[in-house]
Amino acid sequence: MSMAIRKERIVPRKDTLWHQVRINKASYLLMAPYFILFFLFTVLPVLMSVYLSFNYFNMLEPPRWVGWANYIKLLLEDDIFIISLRNTLLFAVITGPVSYLLCLLFAWIINEFKPxxxxxxTLVFYAPSICGNAYMIWNLILTGDRYGYLNGVLLRMGFLNEPVLWMQTEKFVMPVLIVVQLWLSLGTGFLSFIAGLQTVDKGLYEAAAIDGVKNRWQELWFVTLPAMKPQLMFGAVMQITQSFAVADISIALAGNPSVNYSGATIVTHLLDYGSTRLDMGYASAIATILFLLMVGTNKLVQRILRRVGE
Amino acid sequence: MEKAKNSRLLPAWLHRNPVELTAEQEEILRQKRLAKIHRKMKRKSGKKKLNRSTAGNAALFILMGICGVFMVLPLVMILNNAVKPLDELYQYPPRIFVRNPTLNNFTDLYVLLNESWVPFSRYVLNTIIITLGGMIGHVIIASMAAYPLAKNHFPGKKILFSVVVLSMMFSWTVTQIPQYLIISWLGINNTYAALVLPAWSFGMGLYLMKQFMEQLPDSLMESARLQGANEWQIFWRIVMPNVKPAWLTLAIFQFQQMWANTGSMFLRSEELKPLQYALQQITSGGVSRAGAGAAVTFLIAAVPIIFFLICQSSIMETMTTSGMKD
Structure with missing residues (x-):
């Protein structure tokens, strides 16, 4: 009887926020070192950038408040931003999903081999990502005279009569950049899938075989993928951040600005304003818009991924 | 006898005061053991149950082969350039494979390094501090934060986690300047901390670790808790050994990132600068240093590759050595 009364008294206390915080003290202590640094070096700079996007700031004079002016200029008057937005979305729609599937496919095949x-x-396929600016090798392949490897091969085989200036011809820039981006795609997501496959319980495969899973595609869809859903989510976020932020390869291969802005992406545009024209307010506004784009895409992708294995 | 077998699933330090397991836990442990035995029998018989078609295999291997050749091209190029004599480096049109391999590039580099103003060993020491400090610190504190986020329930959990994921989507280029201001304000400009501390707070590591920890069965932590382990012990001795593939992968990413950092934004004193900076000074030396430059490119690529291979091999071994994983 007395036990019951005591319980009644405790139940409402458990619901208070302070009590919840106190019984989870250990969790907060474990998180403290990371989150203190995280707020200092990541959250605070992001908030400052968002604030700067409402200012005119050239890094020499103190920031001057301009309200929505940067955003209005960006969305309504900046033609190059529209081109770069179109190119970025093209990267996101093509290289995003294709890279993601390639990462998964190769990780899965490699997993069949002996340790x-x-x-x-894994090293062979990760090589483009580990060698720093390995994409420079594409400059050799795409050289515009007859000694460029691609021109050489195509001329010898009779597909071309004269060498093509690949990166100086508007219609070739984006397709080439997409190929190079795909070549670079086996990066972060790929390694996390490799690691994820190691943690899939091998017993599940045997159970599935007994349950009537017939071929390896069924095994992949019903057993492997659902078991590594957390890694799939992680890979998707990494893929989004990568395909929306394509810039280095465009600058290295097509230049910044590229011919008629044919290779411009949101981040090359941002770099143009941030490091060449020293207009940090405008660059921050571009970054904020890019951020919103990525967040929206992420929401969409996570919704799709929840259906895996159903 | 039965109990002794059960407890093999938990690390030895928990055995000191054995506690009676509930029927439910007994059942879980029993099934784990059965699965293990089952697996061993499979391995001995050496036959796969699933039918894997030869045509499918062939198609996959051909696809892998073609892609693999393209992927490995930069590695082959770097390796060949490092042993090319100067005339071959400047040959036009450039060739991928070397014809008269030589080690002169490396001896040139050695001579150049001995001439440097700050002793070469100092650059190496700086790199070790920055790269290993940034990597080990990040792996530990990000995992520490990831464990409660993955497995415990407390107020603020959801919002903290989504802030981390969202932070990865904000362009790094524009946050650099505010970050520089914060580092100056903290007074750690021109110290190792200016490179190491921000590296500890990268969002990706926490996200990666949290995703892997989420997969661990709750029963694992509960049985440890029943035996009187506190949160730190659970994290360090139960969770971390079970997500070894995850933190080895994170170590690869972080090593690569820290290794590539020249530190030129924050480090002004020459005697604090990392190897990467010193080596890049050599590559920018023009025609006469092209040979040494090729050797530098080789060394810069070789170190992360060696680290990568070590980590990857241990990732592959985890499954066979860890008895607890199920």
Whole structure:
């Protein structure tokens, strides 16, 4: 009887926020070191950038409040932003999903090999990401005279009569950049999938075989993918941040500005204002718009991923 | 006898005061053991149950082969350039494979390094501090934060996690300047901390670790809790060994990032600058240093690759060595 009364008294206390915080003290302590640094070095700079996007700031004079002027100029008057937005969305729609599936496909195939071979194959496919600016090699392939590897091969095979200036011809810039971006795609997502596949419980496959899973595609869809859903989510976020932020390869191969802005992306546009024209307010406004785009896409993609294995 | 077998699933330090397991836990442990035995038998018989078609295999291997050749091209190029004599480096049109391999590039580099104003070993020491400090610190504190976010319930959990994920979507280029202001304000400009501390707070590491920890069965933590382990012990001795593939992968990412950092934004004193900076000074030396430059490119690529191979091989080994994973 007395036990029951005591319980009644405790129940409402458990619901108070302070009590919840106190019984989870250990959790907060474990998180404290990371989150203190995180707020200091990541959240605070982001908030400052968002504030700067409402200012005119050239890094020499103190910021001057201009309200929505940067955003109005960006969305209504900046033609190049519209081009760069179109190119970025093209990257996001094509390289995003294709890269993601390639990461998954290769991680899955590699997983079938023996451990030593697996480590070596992983290196082979991760090579473009580990060698710093490995994409520079594409400059050799795409050289505009007859000694460029691509021109050489096509001339010899009779597909071309004269060498093509690949990166100086408007219609070739985007397709080439998309190919190079795909070549670079086996990066962060790929390695996390490789690691994710190691953690899938091997017993699940045997159980599935007994339950009537017949071929490896069924096994992939019903067993492997649902078991590594957390990694799939992670890979998707990384893919979004990468395909929306394409810039380095465009600048290295097509230049910034590229011919008629044919290779411009949101981030090359941002870099143009941020580091060449020293208009940090405007660059911050571009970054904020890009951020909103990524957040929206992420929401959409996470919704799709929830259906995997159903 | 039965109990002794059960407790093999938990680390040895928990055995000191054995506690009676509930029937439910007994059942979980029993099934884990059965699965393990089952697996061992499978391995001995060496036959796969699923039918894997030869045509499918062939198609996949051909696809892999073609892609693999393209992917490995930059590695082949870097390796060949490092052993090319100067005339071959400047040959036009450029060739990928070397014809007269030589080690002169490396001896040139050695001579150049001995001439440097700050002793070369100092650059190496700086790099070790920055790269290992940034990597180990990040892996530990990001995992510490990821464990409660993945497994415990407390107020503020959701919002903290979404802020981390969202932070990865904000362009790094524009936050650099505010970050520089904060680092100056903290007074850690021109110290190792200016590079290491921000690296500890990257969002990706926490996200990666949290996703892997989420997969661990709750029963694992509960049985440890029943045996009197506190949160730190659970994190360090139960969670971390079970997500070894995750933190080895994170170590690769972080090593690569820190290794590539020249530190030129924050470090002004020459004796604090990392190897990467010193080596890049050599590559910018023009025609006469092109040979040494090729050797530098090789070294810059080789170190992360060696680290990568070490980590990847241990990731592959985890499954066979860890008895707890189920």
């Amino acid at each position: 030593r071979v697996r480590a070596f194959l």
